[in-house]
Amino acid sequence: MSDEEKVTPPDPSGDQPQQSETSGEKSPQSAKTEASADKPAPPRAAPSDKPSPPKAAPAKKPSITSEIAGDPFIDKIKETFGLAITEAVQTLGQQILRVNRDRYLELCGFLHDNETARFDMCTDLTASHWPERSGQEFEVVLLLYSTPNNRRIRIKAPLADGEACPSVSGIWAGANWMERETFDMFGIKFDGHPDLRRILLPEDWPGHPLRKEYPIEYRDNEWTDKHIEYREVDYDTSLIDVKYGERK
Amino acid sequence: MNVAPNNQIPNSQGLVKGMHEQEVEIAPGTLFDAEEMVINMGPQHPSTHGVLRVILKLDGETVRDLDCDIGYLHRGVEKIAEHDTYAMITPYWDRLDYVAAVSNDLCYVGGVEKLLGVEVPRRAEYLRVILTELQRIASHLLWLGTHAIDIGAVTVLLYAFREREEILKIFEDFIGARLTAHAFRIGGLWWDAYPEFDKRVRDFLKILPGRIDEYETLLNANRIWLSRTVGIGILPADEAINLSLTGPVLRGSGVNYDLRKAQPYSAYPEFDFEIPLGENGDTYDRYLVRMAEIRQSIRIIEQALDGLPEGPVMAKVPKVIKPPVGEVYFSIEAPKGEIGVYLVSDGTTKPYRMRIRPPAFINLQSLRRLSIGHLVADVVALIGTIDIVLGEVDR
Structure with missing residues (x-):
């Protein structure tokens, strides 16, 4: 009965601390679990074992x-x-x-x-x-x-x-x-750069795209107003102000 | 320290404006006597291999100064990557250097795998080597054909495309696409090789060496070819390094820098091959280096086919890819040079920053250094010898 719960927690957490617990208890309890395979028992034993997996989970992420x-x-x-x-x-x-x-x-x-x-x-x-x-x-x-x-x-x-x-x-x-x-x-x-000017974007383009505050979606700006004469674009304006922090 | 002379490039707009504003003065001798003339080449010009605009300052037919205007194909891939998950970014890499899509994929996928700490199965590594080397041959053949037609040898283009077609057919049956072949996934390959794959690649490798001999017969002793390439755009080794050049352009100057040997990745340490080097660093040497590289690629593919291990082609990778907080730089030897990815992960499912180290963009920078003092017609040969693809230059 308690063996069943021991099998489920190791999946999210590290296996090292879990194994040492199970190996000690395994031999006396294995006979009991085979004899009484009843379902109401697991929830009772669960709270006592639960604290160990959350502790192991944050420790698992090693810094590279x-x-x-x-x-x-x-x-x-x-x-x-x-x-x-x-x-x-x-x-x-x-x-x-x-x-x-x-x-x-x-x-x-x-x-x-x-x-x-x-x-x-x-x-x-x-x-x-x-x-x-x-x-x-x-x-x-x-x-x-x-x-x-x-x-x-x-x-x-x-x-x-x-x-x-x-x-x-x-x-x-x-x-x-x-x-x-x-x-x-x-x-x-x-x-001290000999020739510092824009290289990929037009010289009069407003803004710098790889800054985090720069939106990814299409927007009209001074440059498009000046250089694109005829334009009829139907786009979804609901997405236009998605900031970096909200992207998750 | 040996730095390329005079980094000052005049403003491109100023040059063109100047051309219109200036009143043409008729000099005593001829119309353009001792005058420098500014002309515009591209962006729609067949020899610029896409949309490259070159602004030339000429004295007669001699190039005095040159400026490249790029960015016509800018799509903002690095910005898009910050809003896409790691797996969603891979197809964008196919479209950077679109004549060597498989090589680009290997770079990005390898970078993410390094960050995740995933070990790719050996069969997948071998298949990756086979596909990237086939792609290198295809890219070099395309380069050869277009470079030759730019400087007057039309026939080679037709022959080179015939062989490239075979590779594209192999890709189509393996990957499902000819040009933007998206074969690699994070952790391995999506598909295993199809049953006739081994035979078809071997059949192709059997005919290829004879075909390369054919191209060399057409070109190596061709007087027009020699006079257009020998001694054109000579670049000494120290200047080539200082200009950050990589790939055949650098090895043509005799610098032994090939990432497959210098910092091996994938299964390359297991194969026996050589790095061809040039001696004089001119356009002809860069041609010889690329032809020799095709022969070395054949050697690598043969070894990989002989030793192709059995087993899975995909490692166990979590469905949601969340690399640990940190950063990585990973680069491979693409047909054009060192293509690299610099990934910064903030622990979420999307990269915080992805930088592409574009080989063609950085190599194109040397066009100015190579062209000054040569004729206008040589600029066409020099654009060809750098081997640029504008999809990657502009990103």
């Missing part, structure tokens, strides 16, 4: 992010840049450094020129928008690759809304269009 430890190169960067490196973590074996905006360009120059580092290729440059983080709404994400060492590193520089980020296109020429795209999509300005 952890601090970097024992990497001499990362230690050297931490030593050189001190408090400017606010975070050095790894996710799924991928190393991420978070650096203050003031020393972001200096760190990039160091990673490019340093003899042991030699991150000679800028694989990608992008950003992400976090409206809830006041003072650090944007995050410029830079993915670097070192062809001699076959190694990757990810640099993140937090920015406030409206704050400009130093341009790395002087270090890696390939970052030129990536920074233009980031400017186009997020409105982040890059100081």
Whole structure:
């Protein structure tokens, strides 16, 4: 009878703590369950066993992010840049450094020129928008690759809304269009960029689409009024103001 | 440090406006004596492979400066992804580089699997390798045909499409689609291979090497082909790296960077193949690299067919995909270069941010560096040699 309940709880929770309980009780109770297979019994025993699964459930979600430890190169960067490196973590074996905006360009120059580092290729440059983080709404994400060492590193520089980020296109020429795209999509300005203008959207397009407050649905704006002369679109206006937080 | 010279590109609108506003002065010698002329190429131009607009500043026939105007096909895939569940996003990836849809899928699906910690069955990994390598051959054949017709060799297009058609037929029977083939799902494949799949791929691989010899007979010793490609758009290795180039464009300059070897994914460590490299970094070397890559792909597919394991093709994946809070970057070697996905998960069923690392977009950036100093006609050859697909450039 109690064996039946023991079988149901392990599904959502971890199996380790459950098994130790069952293994101890199994041998004396197995004879009882076979003899009296009656249904009203389970609800009575259920409350006593219930508290254990909810406890196990939150503990089951392991974080995939952890601090970097024992990497001499990362230690050297931490030593050189001190408090400017606010975070050095790894996710799924991928190393991420978070650096203050003031020393972001200096760190990039160091990673490019340093003899042991030699991150000679800028694989990608992008950003992400976090409206809830006041003072650090944007995050410029830079993915670097070192062809001699076959190694990757990810640099993140937090920015406030409206704050400009130093341009790395002087270090890696390939970052030129990536920074233009980031400017186009997020409105982040890059100081020292040789040619900062929109790249995918029209030059007079209002707004920056990858910001979280920008709606996904079609809307008329100054640009469409100016450039699209004849338009008869019948669309569902009920969906038009779905915010990011309400999407679940 | 070797940086591409002079990053300053004049405003594209300013250039065109300037052309209309300017009064044409008749110089003493000829009409355009010592004048720089701005002309517009595209967006509806057959050699731009889609809707690429190139604004050229010319001195006679020599290119002095160049600017690319892109974005005509912008659909906002990264924005759409923030409002779709993980499984719903995959078909959008087919439509990025629409001549190599299978490769794109592998990138996205692999990224989500890495974030979830799913282990894909070995049979699925092998089938994925077979399909992506077939796709690489198809993409390179399409590139060869269009590149050749752009610079005057019409015949090759007809032959290359004949072979590509065979691959598309294999795809159609496997996946149900020819172009936007959506074969991969998070956790494996939706369908197992059909009974004649092995035989049909082997039959195709049997005829292909002879056909590649045919193309090379048509082109390698062709004087027109050589004079249009040899020495055009030379790119040294350090500049190619600095410009973030990947794929055959980078390997044509002699840089040994192929993700299948450098950072292996899927079942690639189990196969024996080589990475072809160029020496001079010109258009002709990039052609040779791609032709050699087709031969290496044949080797990989043969090995994969020989060792194709039995078993399931789909891992156990929860119906509602909710990756843990965190982020991942995953990239593969697509026919055009390194295609990557940067996923940020906030623990919900939809990604908080999805960034596509587009190889053609980043490679197209080098067009300006390659073209300056060459003739207008060479710009056509150089657009071809970079191998762009505007669906992916504009996203």
